[in-house]
Amino acid sequence: MKFAVIVFPGSNCDIDMYHVIKDELGEDVEYVWHQEADLQAFDGILIPGGFSYGDYLRCGAIAQFSTIMTAIQEAAAAGKPILGVCNGFQILTEAGLLPGALLRNQNLKFMCRTVRLKVENNDTMFTTSYEQGEEIHIPIAHGEGNYICDDKTLQSLKDNRQIVFTYASENPNGSIENIAGVVNEAGNVLGMMPHPERAVHELLGGADGLRLFQSIVKHWRESHVSHV
Amino acid sequence: MKKVNIFVTLRESILDPQGSAVKGALHSHGFPEVQDVRIGKYLELMIDDSVEDIDAAVNEMCQKLLTNTVIENYRFEIEEVAAI
Numbered sequence: 001m002k003f004a005v006i007v008f009p010g011s012n013c014d015i016d017m018y019h020v021i022k023d024e025l026g027e028d029v030e031y032v033w034h035q036e037a038d039l040q041a042f043d044g045i046l047i048p049g050g051f052s053y054g055d056y057l058r059c060g061a062i063a064q065f066s067t068i069m070t071a072i073q074e075a076a077a078a079g080k081p082i083l084g085v086c087n088g089f090q091i092l093t094e095a096g097l098l099p100g101a102l103l104r105n106q107n108l109k110f111m112c113r114t115v116r117l118k119v120e121n122n123d124t125m126f127t128t129s130y131e132q133g134e135e136i137h138i139p140i141a142h143g144e145g146n147y148i149c150d151d152k153t154l155q156s157l158k159d160n161r162q163i164v165f166t167y168a169s170e171n172p173n174g175s176i177e178n179i180a181g182v183v184n185e186a187g188n189v190l191g192m193m194p195h196p197e198r199a200v201h202e203l204l205g206g207a208d209g210l211r212l213f214q215s216i217v218k219h220w221r222e223s224h225v226s227h228v
Numbered sequence: 229m230k231k232v233n234i235f236v237t238l239r240e241s242i243l244d245p246q247g248s249a250v251k252g253a254l255h256s257h258g259f260p261e262v263q264d265v266r267i268g269k270y271l272e273l274m275i276d277d278s279v280e281d282i283d284a285a286v287n288e289m290c291q292k293l294l295t296n297t298v299i300e301n302y303r304f305e306i307e308e309v310a311a312i
Binding site: 062104105106150 | 238242246249294296298
């Protein structure tokens with residue numbers, strides 16, 4: 001399986017994403033600069049955390065109009081797995097690929113620590129390697145991770161089981177219904193504030209994040225088995 | 229040449245933690261009369277006179293890029309200024 005790690009000016013978790021795919025999973029991966037226009041050669045798209053365009057105007061606001069975003073929209077429509085973490089989540093909401101928006105953390109603090117997440121839906125292409133309802137440990141590092149959406153959107157997120165991860169013990173940012181990660185209606189675009197790419201080896205303090213990437217690869221292999 | 233002053237604020241339904249923090253600070257500095265504080269953004273655009281419908285243009289800019297209408301409201305005023 002071949003992954004693209006999209007790099008914006010200001011991305012800073014791109015190397016972590018690359019490391020996971022190359023060294024922990026042993027799959028193909030390439031950095032793709034945001035001015036590129038073509039993602040057809042890739043089977044999965046990773047939008048890393050960081051501060052694209054310095055977070056000027058709003059987090060993710062300027063990145064949504066980068067050249068690569070048209071190709072990301074096409075990849076999303078084609079059903080390819082797209083994972084946006086932290087700033088990547090913010091970009092996906094700004095681009096309209098995911099509902100809702102991210103506000104400043106309720107306590108106005110940047111927070112960087114490991115939190116407990118609950119797997120609310122293990123029936124997505126990103127979460128089949130987890131147990132339903134399982135609690136996992138994943139680091140957060142953000143100042144604007146307070147997820148919000150209107151009541152109608154929240155109801156449809158619940159009805160379609162689009163809430164994938166919630167904060168299990170403490171809600172670090174004030175997000176509505178403790179939401180930490182959501183998928184789109186089709187289930188192939190996941191945005192989450194916590195950083196699974198920072199929890200892929202016991203040396204990093206835990207490997208709970210690795211299974212998310214393993215789930216993507218497993219799903220891809222299963223759905224492409226007839227072509228091999 | 230026109231100068232457009234755009235004011236962006238969080239929607240009323242959304243808690244503004246910066247505003248709440250500043251309200252608390254004002255109270256502790258002896259201004260208990262302050263009932264509420266909302267903090268927003270202020271943008272100045274200089275736009276040349278080639279645009280026919282400047283209201284429509286600024287609305288489009290606000291809705292496409294300058295604000296996120298999921299969480300923010302905006303209003304703007306237009307002044308005539310001398311060319312730069």
